[in-house]
Amino acid sequence: MAASPGSRVRSTALRLAVSSVRRVPAGVRFPLQRDGVDPVPRLEASRAGGDVVRLARLLGTRVWLVTGYDAARAVLADHDAFANDVRGLIGRQDRAPAERIGGLGMTDPPDHERLRRVLTPYFTRRRLTELQDDVDRVVAAALDDMAAHGPEVDLVARFGFAVPFGVICDLLGMPAVDRDEFRRRGAARFDLTAGSARLFDTAAGTRQFLIDLVSAERRSPHLPEGLLARMVAEHGADLDDVELGGLADGVFLGGYETSASMLSLGTWVLLQHPAAWATLRRGEPAEVDRVVEELLRFVCPVQVAFPRVARHEVRVGEQRVRAGDVVVVSLTGAGRDPARHTDASRFDPTTASAGTLAFGHGLHRCVGAELARMELRTALVALARRFPDLALACDPADLRFTELAIVHGVEALPVRLG
Structure with a gap:
């Protein structure tokens, strides 16, 4: 059935409104805010209305x-009832290729399967085993750098960001000459303090950088062995530069900022829990896995999943969601759901359970989830063993966390190496 003129006008107005927002309205900020690593009180208070509540009404769209x-797990798994392709609402598809929103996170079947099949072979268990030596090398280099600049260092800059950035650049096969520029362009990808318009502009810079690398590789292969070069060689005939650059951007997006925040915030949590820190020093695999899983639940730096649009009327929890409604899943809230965890506000690795939604769930679960886990295990165990007496070097009240961001983080974490 064709859309009515009124619905087309509303859809166009909504798209323009969302893509040009200069300031996120105060009333809908709380899912993107934290108190340290804890949800802000308003998010917790929203549970009084149930697992699913109406957040806003924007130009007629609920x-x-x-x-x-x-409820979160059900929504994330149901791609029949919910569409991830919300580019008509938030993207600027009439602009330059690098400014368009896409990739795996905002793509529905069959395009999603077509694109995901390109990446999946690079994240198999066998491929991850091959990457372990590279991860070990990057972690060791970061620890040496910390030691060289001690006795007090900023763990965010010298470890939290250094490790995942080195790993993701090695994975992509990023030439050394391009890494500083790549890092500069990757900043502020998730910061919403200046609204969505700035976020789109910032994302376009990184995406264009990768599209240009793909184009250059297609014209004259020169990149080191890595994901970028392999994708061009193996899939260049089927995918254009924008699609390949977008996939590489998704790998960067999912593997850099999120892991950086996880390492930094995770270390801050661990420094407040000596027993867990000691567990990491022992390095027993099963115990380390429980610490990592509990950190993923408790910290969960990705605050919300990609938004979904209801394809048809569907019941979510106790609410009736109509076709065209937008559904936002709070991964922070799901991880702290008291109905699933007896004491959800307490960090306790002894009660850690499988099933974290920190990487999403279902068709759109993060393709690099197991690489992220491997990185966390390797980095945190090595940090605890190299600097067993690591301690915070400032008043906790002086720490500055992101104020409004899709990926939560801490700006700096001064530590004494001990």
Whole structure:
């Protein structure tokens, strides 16, 4: 059935409104805010209305917020009822290729399967085993750098960001000459303090950088062995430069900023829990896995999943969601759901359980989830063993966290190496 003129006008107006927002309205900020690593009180208070509550109404479109674990898992898994392709609402598809929103996170079947099949072979268990030596080398270099600049260093800059940036550049096969520029362009990808318009502009810079690398590789192969070169060689005939650059951008997006925040915030949590820190020093695999899983639940730096649009009327929790409604899943809220965890506000690796939604769930679960886990295990164990007496070097009250961001983080974490 064709859309009515009124619905087309509303859709166009909504798209323009969302893509040009200069300031996120105060009333809908709380899912993107934290108190340290904890949800802000307003997010927790929203549970009084149930696992699913109406967050806002924007130009006639209802926006729902999901905080309950079971409801969140159901929404994330149901690609028949919910579409991820919200580019008509938030993208600027009439602009230059690098400014368009896409990639795996905002693509529905069959395009999603076509694109995901390109990446999946690079994240198999066998491929990850081959990457372990590279991860070990990057972690060791970061620890040496910390030691060289001690006795007090900023763990965010010298470890939290250094490790995942080195790993992701090695994975992509990023030439050494391009890495500083790549890092500069990757900043502020998730910061919403200046609204969505700046976020789109910042993302376009990184995406264009990768599109240009793909184009250069297609014209004259020169990149070191890595994901970028392999994608061009193996899939260049089927995918254009924008699609390949977008996939590489997704790998960067999912593997850099999120892991950087996880390492930095995770270390801050661990320094407050000596027993867990000691567990990492022992390095027993099963115990380390429980610490990592609990950190993923407790910290969960990715605050919300990609928004979904209801394809048809569907019941989510106790709410009736209509076709065209937007549904936002709070991964922070799902991880702290008291219905699933007896004491959800407490960090306790002894009660860690499988099933974290920190990487999403279902069709759109992060393709690099196991690489992220391997990176966390390797980096945190090595940090605890190299600097067993690591301690915070400032008043905790002086720490500055991101104020409004899709990926939560801490700006700096001064530590004494001991």
